[in-house]
Amino acid sequence: MTDTVSIVIVSHSADVAKGAADMVRQMVGEEVRVAFCGGNGDGGLGTDVAAILSAIESVYTPKGVAVLVDLGGAETNSEMAIEMLPEEQGANVRICNAPIVEGAVMAATEAAGGAALAVVCATAEDFQS
Amino acid sequence: MTVVPIRRLIEAAETAITAHAEELTALDQAIGDGDHGLNMLRGFKAVRESAEEIAGLPFGKALQKAGMTLVMKVGGASGPLYGSLLMAMGKAGEEAPGDATRLAEVVGAGVEAVKARGKSDVGAKTMLDVLAPVQAALAGGAGIAAVRAAADDGLAATEAMRATKGRAAFLGERSVGHLDPGARSSALLVHAVCDVLEEE
Numbered sequence: 001m002t003d004t005v006s007i008v009i010v011s012h013s014a015d016v017a018k019g020a021a022d023m024v025r026q027m028v029g030e031e032v033r034v035a036f037c038g039g040n041g042d043g044g045l046g047t048d049v050a051a052i053l054s055a056i057e058s059v060y061t062p063k064g065v066a067v068l069v070d071l072g073g074a075e076t077n078s079e080m081a082i083e084m085l086p087e088e089q090g091a092n093v094r095i096c097n098a099p100i101v102e103g104a105v106m107a108a109t110e111a112a113g114g115a116a117l118a119v120v121c122a123t124a125e126d127f128q129s
Numbered sequence: 130m131t132v133v134p135i136r137r138l139i140e141a142a143e144t145a146i147t148a149h150a151e152e153l154t155a156l157d158q159a160i161g162d163g164d165h166g167l168n169m170l171r172g173f174k175a176v177r178e179s180a181e182e183i184a185g186l187p188f189g190k191a192l193q194k195a196g197m198t199l200v201m202k203v204g205g206a207s208g209p210l211y212g213s214l215l216m217a218m219g220k221a222g223e224e225a226p227g228d229a230t231r232l233a234e235v236v237g238a239g240v241e242a243v244k245a246r247g248k249s250d251v252g253a254k255t256m257l258d259v260l261a262p263v264q265a266a267l268a269g270g271a272g273i274a275a276v277r278a279a280a281d282d283g284l285a286a287t288e289a290m291r292a293t294k295g296r297a298a299f300l301g302e303r304s305v306g307h308l309d310p311g312a313r314s315s316a317l318l319v320h321a322v323c324d325v326l327e328e329e
Contacts, residue, residue, distance in 0.1 A: 040168070041171070042204070044164075046164060046168065046204035046205050047205070050201050071296060072206050073204075076206040076247070077206065077208065080209040
């Protein structure tokens with residue numbers, strides 16, 4: 001399972017994060033590992049650095065982890081979480097500048113074929129609806 | 130070695146945020162996602178709960194611990210932004226700054242960290258529009274009254290600015306005419322710190 005890039009989905013909403021992950025699983029299958037998190041520590045809308053960190057750690061592989069985020073704070077908090085990983089792991093984790101749902105599906109599709117992290121992110125980022 | 134009343138600073142900061150949480154939320158509802166008051170409240174309450182532990186640490190470690198608590202607890206972009214501010218200040222100043230020049234250096238390291246974390250700079254309608262002028266005032270040897278004035282002027286200037294960062298950037302021209310909530314919370318915190326240091 002560790003020969004594919006993993007996907008992490010970070011939304012302000014736990015429902016959006018789970019929904020996006022469900023879509024990835026249904027459309028791409030189980031061969032790509034997907035983790036998701038959403039909401040702040042109190043169960044409201046927001047993002048939580050600790051939750052992002054553990055989501056990344058739960059699917060981490062040296063092959064790489066592509067992180068899809070929704071809005072402002074999700075990106076800032078994801079950057080923070082990546083910096084809190086050990087340096088050699090953080091180097092293998094990248095935030096994709098792509099729409100969260102479409103980007104996650106495109107990234108996972110590319111990852112399923114065994115592509116490298118840079119290719120996975122480029123595919124998600126090039127996606128035009 | 131200068132003794133900084135860390136515990137009183139924490140209490141003053143938390144009190145200021147608690148007293149103005151609704152105002153911060155109202156400002157954020159106008160141009161953001163309306164969570165700034167609650168997020169800051171969650172973060173600063175967590176810092177206050179750890180006040181005893183934090184106050185027992187050396188100056189630099191205390192700032193880093195407070196910053197990390199904000200990062201982990203706030204739940205919005207302001208967590209990493211304020212967290213990076215304090216953590217960078219803590220790294221730049223292991224011991225409490227002994228004079229104004231040194232204080233300006235330590236705060237300067239924090240301001241640079243906020244710029245890097247937010248990929249932003251002065252003039253983008255953010256907390257930097259308060260923090261950078263405050264740092265400049267400190268570097269210029271300003272007294273406490275002038276530092277407060279720098280914060281207030283910086284905050285007031287955000288009203289006419291057009292946001293290019295954060296959620297408010299989506300609003301473009303419609304963000305003009307509102308104070309920036311992050312600049313407001315920064316001004317509150319600068320005032321809280323000034324009040325404590327003045328009483329010393």
